[in-house]
Amino acid sequence: MLYIIGLGLGDEKDITVKGLEAIKICNKVYIEAYTSLLSFGISSNGLSTLEEMYGKPLIVADREMVEERSDVIFSEACESNVAFLVVGDPFGATTHTDLVVRAKKEGIEVKVIHNASVMNAVGVCGLQLYRYGETVSIPFFTDTWRPDSFYEKIQKNRSLQLHTLCLLDIRVKEPSLESLARGRKIYEAPKYMTIPTAIEQLLEIEQIRGESAYNEDTACVGLARLGSEDQMVVAGSMRDLLDIDFGAPLHCLVIVGKTHPLEQEMLEFYSLKKGVPEK
Amino acid sequence: MLYIIGLGLGDEKDITVKGLEAIKICNKVYIEAYTSLLSFGISSNGLSTLEEMYGKPLIVADREMVEERSDVIFSEACESNVAFLVVGDPFGATTHTDLVVRAKKEGIEVKVIHNASVMNAVGVCGLQLYRYGETVSIPFFTDTWRPDSFYEKIQKNRSLQLHTLCLLDIRVKEPSLESLARGRKIYEAPKYMTIPTAIEQLLEIEQIRGESAYNEDTACVGLARLGSEDQMVVAGSMRDLLDIDFGAPLHCLVIVGKTHPLEQEMLEFYSLKKGVPEK
Structure with a gap:
């Protein structure tokens, strides 16, 4: 078995x-x-x-x-x-x-x-799970590889007023390109995407595509170390969350769709406007 | 605390x-x-x-x-x-x-x-969780109340080639209409929607609306007692699943969107075409 x-x-x-x-x-x-x-x-x-x-x-x-x-x-x-x-x-x-x-x-x-799993525990921020659209992954951009397939998915979710869960890239035990070229695998140090990096990449793609899927004022929720004793949940605009140090990984991000009053009430507990971010 | x-x-x-x-x-x-x-x-x-x-x-x-x-x-x-x-x-x-x-x-x-929860355990059927659209609820129809807001949501999910999780109605400790009218609450026996009932209601609404969101041949997965020792998972068309006795509650239903090869391989283990439904 x-x-x-x-x-x-x-x-x-x-x-x-x-x-x-x-x-x-x-x-x-x-x-x-x-x-x-x-x-x-x-x-x-x-x-x-x-x-x-x-x-x-x-x-x-x-x-x-x-x-x-x-x-x-x-x-x-x-x-x-x-x-x-x-x-x-x-x-x-x-x-x-x-x-x-x-x-x-x-x-x-x-x-x-x-x-x-993150797919249901993200419910802790108060946004109802049945109001999420397709989940997207945000991969680390490199100089030559800046895939943006998440953009259209977010756009569609937002046009349906749904929330979007963004899973942020994790690179564990990836062979370095240089080592692959030399025919012998040497692994890079683990790398975990932070919420501010994800938002930077999201805004970069919005600037290139210019289709107003979202902008710096779009409401989001950043969640770090979901389910852990020291989990951190902060609600705010993309601009707000860019400046926040969420600490150790893993991080994920929710782009907020249309909220119901109960969802809004719950988000307010995690809102930056209330002062110090709640843990 | x-x-x-x-x-x-x-x-x-x-x-x-x-x-x-x-x-x-x-x-x-x-x-x-x-x-x-x-x-x-x-x-x-x-x-x-x-x-x-x-x-x-x-x-x-x-x-x-x-x-x-x-x-x-x-x-x-x-x-x-x-x-x-x-x-x-x-x-x-x-x-x-x-x-x-x-x-x-x-x-x-x-x-x-x-x-x-059902929101992530439904992954057991092999359809990837990040490929689901908005979740819908199928309420028990009555003679006078046949709400069909799920129809448009399924339609949108399907136009995006996403899977749809349908949560089926549960009626526990609902006061009977008759007893409410008499000013004294008497509770009805608990009632749980089965997969065949959900499919009948879905097909009824498709017939009324006629916008081809889905039909009898649409691929689905029925899941009963998810996470239990005797859980039952069967993949097949709506027509196929109409005739299956899934046994005791709770039931839920997934309307399948576009599948990737790995999803398809996993579904085949649960497919009716393989003979006896797998447990």
Whole structure:
């Protein structure tokens, strides 16, 4: 049996009781390392907090391992119980859907244990989840690569008066271009997009396209470390949020559509106009 | 402190370790009764499974209590720790946002403990969450009340090639019209919309509006008891799903937009064409 277990968003205690019980009957426990393990108290020496809680050693699986060497995981899961731990919910990332598809094709029994993910925990800011349109991703711009497919999606959501959740780029264990050119992979330091960087890129594209999808006065909500003890939520215009230090990753951004009175009331708790941003 | 704690979707073991620890330090534990407690092993005698696990008595809070008598909960939360348990995630329903807003206005410290909800667990069918448009609700039609605001929303989602999550009506503790007329509330038996009923209503509205937002051949995914041990997921056309007995509630329905190859591969595991519906 292959258990795909969501860890939730905050810390080691956000796993469900069901997830924890599943880990205890597993012979091998993998943990994905290609989104973010930042909030799980992982030191450079290992995975102490999680391993201590589970009473088991963890095998860190990076994207390469999951995409290229899954046959090892699958053959183990044929003979015994194997856990694959995922930050947030198992179906938050395409990579995990791919893992499930391949496991099922091999005839392996797969059991999913759900948890919170950014896709539903973003509800904490008060904007109702059923009033969101398509989710967009904001990738890091480089000198030569400035993809702007998010622009039209935001434009469509806004024309329908819907909110837009913007997921901000994460670059973990990416081989540097230079090292690829030399034929030997050397990995860049992890890189996480901040809310101000995302807004800069959004405004740059608006300036180029000029179709008034949004502007500096557009209402937004910035959310950092969602679900953690020190999460930070600030509501304000794009201009306002540009100057705010949201601290450590992960960050995400919501572009606000038309709000109902209850949504507006909730946003006001997080509004810059109230003085110090609420935690 | 007021803890708003998500219970997740399946059974009593879907609570997080953090949520369980919070309950243990609370003097009073309320549980919402106005969405669904079906999957939590609650007998007519009480809340045995949950109470046993928590080692505490639970106070069932229906919508009336939460909306009208929250001052009692708030005054308790001023002086001690109070837990308010919610099926799924705390921000899945407007009512809970309203509770948080009112608590914050009273100056009460609120702490939210997230969990899985239908909004992200629906990812299990393989359709990527970022490719969903606005979520719609399908209300029970009556002889005189057949609201169809979902139609235009589905139409817009489909024109953008996005998937649509349809949440199906739940009627718990609704006073009967007859009893209201007599000035004394008598509650109707709980009523949960099935997937076939939702599809019948959808097709009825398509026939009236005739704008080809969808038809009997439109690809859908029906999901019953999402996150439970006996969850059922079936992919097929509206016509196909009309004849399927999905069993006990809760049900929800996804109207499929344009699929990517990975989404298509995943859907095929749940496809009717493969014979017996997979569990």
